[in-house]
Amino acid sequence: MTDTLTAQELTTYLLCPRKYEFEHIAGLTGDSQRNQDLFRQLLRKAICTGYSESRSNGTDLHDAALETLDTAWDLYADAADHHSSEQESTEKTRAEAGIDAYFDAVGTTHLDRIDQAATICGSPVVGPDITLIAEIQGQQVGVDVDYIMADDTQIVGVRLTDQMWGDQVPYESQDDIVEVHLDQGGYKPEKVGTVIGARIAEEALSQYGNPDTGTELTYLSVMETTFETDGECQAEIEQRPMGQFLADARQTVDDAIAWMAGNITEEVYSPEQVFDEQDHWSGDFEQVVENSCRYCSHAAGCQEAIRREVMFNV
Numbered sequence: 463m464t465d466t467l468t469a470q471e472l473t474t475y476l477l478c479p480r481k482y483e484f485e486h487i488a489g490l491t492g493d494s495q496r497n498q499d500l501f502r503q504l505l506r507k508a509i510c511t512g513y514s515e516s517r518s519n520g521t522d523l524h525d526a527a528l529e530t531l532d533t534a535w536d537l538y539a540d541a542a543d544h545h546s547s548e549q550e551s552t553e554k555t556r557a558e559a560g561i562d563a564y565f566d567a568v569g570t571t572h573l574d575r576i577d578q579a580a581t582i583c584g585s586p587v588v589g590p591d592i593t594l595i596a597e598i599q600g601q602q603v604g605v606d607v608d609y610i611m612a613d614d615t616q617i618v619g620v621r622l623t624d625q626m627w628g629d630q631v632p633y634e635s636q637d638d639i640v641e642v643h644l645d646q647g648g649y650k651p652e653k654v655g656t657v658i659g660a661r662i663a664e665e666a667l668s669q670y671g672n673p674d675t676g677t678e679l680t681y682l683s684v685m686e687t688t689f690e691t692d693g694e695c696q697a698e699i700e701q702r703p704m705g706q707f708l709a710d711a712r713q714t715v716d717d718a719i720a721w722m723a724g725n726i727t728e729e730v731y732s733p734e735q736v737f738d739e740q741d742h743w744s745g746d747f748e749q750v751v752e753n754s755c756r757y758c759s760h761a762a763g764c765q766e767a768i769r770r771e772v773m774f775n776v
């Protein structure tokens with residue numbers, strides 16, 4: 463058995479096993495989304511600080527979040543690659559609008575539920591980046607959430623983001639996304655990865671509460687839409703509970719986790735071997751080539767990519 467595998471690592475394996483080897487075994491840096499990652503970290507930190515300060519010393523949670531954003535902004539802006547001061551200023555205005563929209567929509571409701579979760583879970587319930595750990599088919603797996611909230615019927619892990627990632631969190635109409643990828647060879651690794659994360663959160667949170675308590679992961683996009691009204695920037699949030707994506711797919715997801723963990727333990731990283739010769743995905747390696755190789759930062763040092771390029775040049 464390997465150490466804890468995270469939902470992010472499993473998603474990378476699902477995308478391409480060789481990419482997993484490059485990034486999680488050889489320790490090479492992955493495809494750069496650096497600015498976006500830094501921006502999400504900043505939003506998470508601001509909102510979680512709002513909750514933490516409000517719970518510990520009664521500070522207004524909305525004010526504390528905006529103050530954290532403001533205090534941390536210069537450090538973030540120095541690390542990020544803005545191409546102009548206008549771009550940086552617009553981004554900050556949008557972030558403030560997102561935080562306003564978030565607290566207007568759910569701030570105090572979620573604060574009450576966070577308090578309930580603290581009573582039920584008895585461990586830190588406000589992050590950012592609380593790692594929930596579960597065991598699925600003998601494999602220890604983990605997923606990061608930003609806070610945990612609860613009411614009388616449900617315990618929910620919340621993962622905050624700036625936008626719902628068109629390519630990553632499945633749309634509500636795609637409740638068969640796991641079947642589409644794993645049984646029909648549809649190649650939607652990132653979307654299936656978010657469902658894997660949801661399954662891990664569901665299992666990890668089930669240790670709390672009683673057997674009748676539901677558990678779930680929700681993705682919450684703080685600034686899904688931003689727009690101008692009367693010369694001011696406004697934002698709207700979006701929440702996507704992930705339970706519906708697991709309704710008919712729990713066993714399939716568990717089997718996929720076990721399949722990938724087994725391959726990783728056996729050091730099976732050849733994408734052709736994994737996708738053309740193993741039967742946990744009905745697609746083939748050509749879909750990896752068509753969808754992922756062209757955007758992959760490892761292509762210059764990847765034996766599969768080089769071999770294919772040589773073949774195309776013959």
Ligand code: SF4
Nearest residue numbers: 478481755758761764
């Ligand atoms: S270039 Fe293609 S085969 Fe190689 S690691 Fe990247 S996605 Fe995988």
